[in-house]
């Protein structure tokens with residue numbers, strides 16, 4: 720499903736992956752516009768984009784030695800140009816991770832990526848779905864799950880996961896309410912050793 724025309728991308732830049740298993744890796748970030756959720760606390764302006772050619776994207780992609788890319792957004796799984804972006808980066812030798820809100824219903828889309836991070840959102844209720852909805856495809860295809868714990872986070876949503884070898888499970892204290900939410904994540908991992916805490920280290924490092 721290749722859509723022609725310029726690639727509509729929100730931002731492309733090099734930074735470090737700040738969260739999850741790949742924390743600390745030098746990574747090319749490709750932020751895609753558009754999202755089907757409108758989370759109240761979302762810090763990404765995914766409503767805008769600029770037009771990119773494949774040549775320009777390849778040029779930026781080859782600026783550093785790392786061949787690790789993170790596609791985020793917005794919601795990359797919903798973007799009409801995702802096939803072209805993945806195809807181009809794979810052709811350049813990149814390992815590609817995706818960050819998804821878990822509402823995509825297509826295993827085929829999730830199978831495009833080498834690493835799938837599913838981060839369900841409370842605001843999935845805006846779509847008439849349960850809070851922290853994750854599709855069957857997302858639950859099946861995820862390599863890691865990541866939940867931002869806010870003050871009134873209902874930990875029962877985490878109990879739906881049957882812990883499986885080879886998959887990773889993370890809780891993240893909400894940055895804006897760190898003092899309160901760090902207590903929540905500490906309590907959770909103390910009782911549930913398969914889960915780990917992930918901090919937004921890119922912010923701590925002053926990286927983008």
Ligand code: SF4
Nearest residue numbers: 754756758761793820
């Ligand atoms: S799912 Fe992510 S990108 Fe979409 S509105 Fe929520 S926080 Fe923002």
